[in-house]
Amino acid sequence: MIVTHSVSKAYGRTLVVDNVSLTIPGGGLTSIIGPNGAGKSTLLSLMARLLPMNAGTVTVDGLDVTQTPDAQLAQRLSILRQDNHLSSRLTVHDLVSFGRYPYSKGRLTTEDKVYIERALAYLELEPLAGRFLDELSGGQRQRAFVAMVLCQDTDYVLLDEPLNNLDMKHARGMMKILHRATRELGKTVVLVLHDINFAAWYSDRIIAMREGKVWASGSVETIIQPEMLGQIYDMEISIHRIGTRPIALFYE
Structure with missing residues (x-):
């Protein structure tokens, strides 16, 4: 499990994460939602040790992220940031192979190649493995980055707004893949989302x-309620259902 205890982060006098304590149990898909400026992406970065904390602790299965050696943490937890653009011209296969760096330090083994092929297959990228990233659509490129993270083979996968720049069809496909990974691969997926209906x-x-x-x-069922969402987003929101699934609608 991921546990944050009294975690805070400030930029100057602006407190962007304020004394956050929470427990994310292992398994399943956890979405972090909220309005712009709520601290969602910053909290995710603190969990992954991408940003230093001003106060508090974060542990992953009991390991303090600030004290755990890089290689050990990278074999337990992976993260995909929003700004995942690369200046180097890489093929999809090259990108996905980066996920094995914590294990092989760039010297790919036979075992590493198995993980790479498995990740390419899982994201249905085998026909695109030899294509350069700048030749792909936005949806294909995002799948390639997610394949890289899954290739890292960590128990915990953190994703910062993985639906950015995806249309509705590709966003739905991405969420289905991530949900399936929690069931079939045993991953604990934590992601920042703006779309409360996908959440x-x-x-x-x-x-x-x-x-x-x-x-x-x-x-x-606890969070997707009109009163709760109204407080979070400071607007009037109604909940409807398609079968058993909730759909949030807002009013001007």
Whole structure:
């Protein structure tokens, strides 16, 4: 499990993550939602040790992320940031192979190649393995980056707004892949999402943030409620259902 205890992060006098304590159990898909500026991406970066904390601790299965050696942490936890653009001209296969660096340090073994091929197959990228990233559509490129993260073969996968720049069809496909990875591969997936309906349909748990704090956390049924969402987003929201699945609508 991932545990944050009294975690805070400030830029100057602006507190962007404010004394956050929460527990994300192993398994399933957890979505972090909330308005712009709520601290979602910053909290995810603190969990992954991409940013230093001003206060507090983060542990992953009992390992303090600030004290654990890089290689050991990278075999337990992986992250895909929003700004995943690369200046180097790489093929899809080259990119996915980077996921094995914590294990082989660039000297790919036979075992590494098995993981690479498995990740390419899982994201249905085998026909594109030899294509350069700048030759791909946005959806294909995003799948390649997710394949790289899955190739790293960590128990915990953190994704910062993985649906950015994806149309509805590709966003739905990405969420289905991530949800499936929690079931078939045993991954614990934690992601920042802006679309509360994708969070409602595919999440096992939701963490709702506002103004740097965890406003609420719990099951989809607990969080996807008109009163709760209205408080988080400061607007009037209604909930409808398609079968058993909730759909959030807002009013002007």
